[in-house]
Amino acid sequence: MVLTDTADKIKSMEIRGAGRIARAAALALSEHAGSIKSTDIASFSNEMKRAADLIAGTRPTAVSLPNAVNIVMASMAQATTVAEAKMAIGSKAFEFVQSSKNAVERIGKIGARNIRDGDVVLTHCNSEAALACLIEARRSGKDFTVFATEVRPRNQGLLTIRVLNEAGIKTNFIVDSAVRSFINEIDLVITGADAITVNGAVVNKIGTSQIALAAHEARTNFIVAAETYKFAPRTILGEQVEIEERPASEVLPDEMAKNLPYVTVRNPVFDVTPAEYVDLIITESGAIPPQMAYIIIRDYLGWDISEFGKEFDIDHHD
Numbered sequence: 001m002v003l004t005d006t007a008d009k010i011k012s013m014e015i016r017g018a019g020r021i022a023r024a025a026a027l028a029l030s031e032h033a034g035s036i037k038s039t040d041i042a043s044f045s046n047e048m049k050r051a052a053d054l055i056a057g058t059r060p061t062a063v064s065l066p067n068a069v070n071i072v073m074a075s076m077a078q079a080t081t082v083a084e085a086k087m088a089i090g091s092k093a094f095e096f097v098q099s100s101k102n103a104v105e106r107i108g109k110i111g112a113r114n115i116r117d118g119d120v121v122l123t124h125c126n127s128e129a130a131l132a133c134l135i136e137a138r139r140s141g142k143d144f145t146v147f148a149t150e151v152r153p154r155n156q157g158l159l160t161i162r163v164l165n166e167a168g169i170k171t172n173f174i175v176d177s178a179v180r181s182f183i184n185e186i187d188l189v190i191t192g193a194d195a196i197t198v199n200g201a202v203v204n205k206i207g208t209s210q211i212a213l214a215a216h217e218a219r220t221n222f223i224v225a226a227e228t229y230k231f232a233p234r235t236i237l238g239e240q241v242e243i244e245e246r247p248a249s250e251v252l253p254d255e256m257a258k259n260l261p262y263v264t265v266r267n268p269v270f271d272v273t274p275a276e277y278v279d280l281i282i283t284e285s286g287a288i289p290p291q292m293a294y295i296i297i298r299d300y301l302g303w304d305i306s307e308f309g310k311e312f313d314i315d316h317h318d
Helices: 002-011 018-035 041-056 064-074 082-112 128-139 157-166 176-185 208-217 233-237 290-299 305-312
Strands: 120-124 145-149 170-174 188-191 202-205 221-225 270-273 280-283 286-288
Touching (some): 002 018, 041 064, 082 280, 128 188, 145 157, 170 176, 176 208, 202 208, 208 270, 286 290
Parallel strands (some): 120 188, 145 170
16 A cells, blocks of 8 residues: 555654655555545545555654645645545645756755855765755766765665765765764755754754754854745744654664663754754755744744634633
8 A cells, every 4th residue: 555655654754854744644545545435525524534654654754744745735625525625635746746856956956055166065975956956966067075974873874875976076084983084174064954943943853963063163054944834833833853763773782782771872863953053054045043043944844823813712812
């Protein structure tokens, strides 16, 4: 079944990267909708809600996933028949996927303008949007060098250096803990994001906050490349983005762990970089300072604080 197969692949990180996860979820919901045999709209809606909950629960930190699910599911709100609902879901899923791909291309063009000839750029993890900035800069004829981290424990940096190598970009591959040793050679840091909160804090692959701190200390610009659907609307109410922890076996093999009964492995996948360490967030709608994150949530994701107030019966005062 496409839905459960996609959910399993997202959970196991066979499908990885916030944008790819979001697109896969949208398409899986569309295919699942098409496979439902019921002609009763209430039954259809219940089954789609079950499917949405299943796929949205696979990766708790990547806010692109619930945002994509919500966007697709909202399309069936006005449907009165199953046929209308299926058509709405299929159309919205296709629209989302195309919009997501176009967003990465647009971010690449904007981000490339921030890279100069002769720059040394550091990137962390395997961000589709961040890589788009680097590839577009190279395509436009700029000559620069990249430092790419290995990204323990899943070694996503190996994916990054393959992409950079194919693009003909000169790259230094370093272990995560070597960033501080090289930061004074770096002119610009570009990373992606898995979630951006209302106050502009950035949730990204573990190690990002340490890199941002080192960049801040060295007065090196720190740029985040992220599609608008990676902004987290519910942080308006003070909700915290849940930081996913993955199995200990990714860090310490089970065979070794069983001989270390007093050792507990902690394996958080993400960390939070404060807004004050971020110089610019590049979205498909333009480049903004982190303090303008609320504008993205309000104008591009369609959320306003008054809507949350109605939902939770909060009394707002002018």
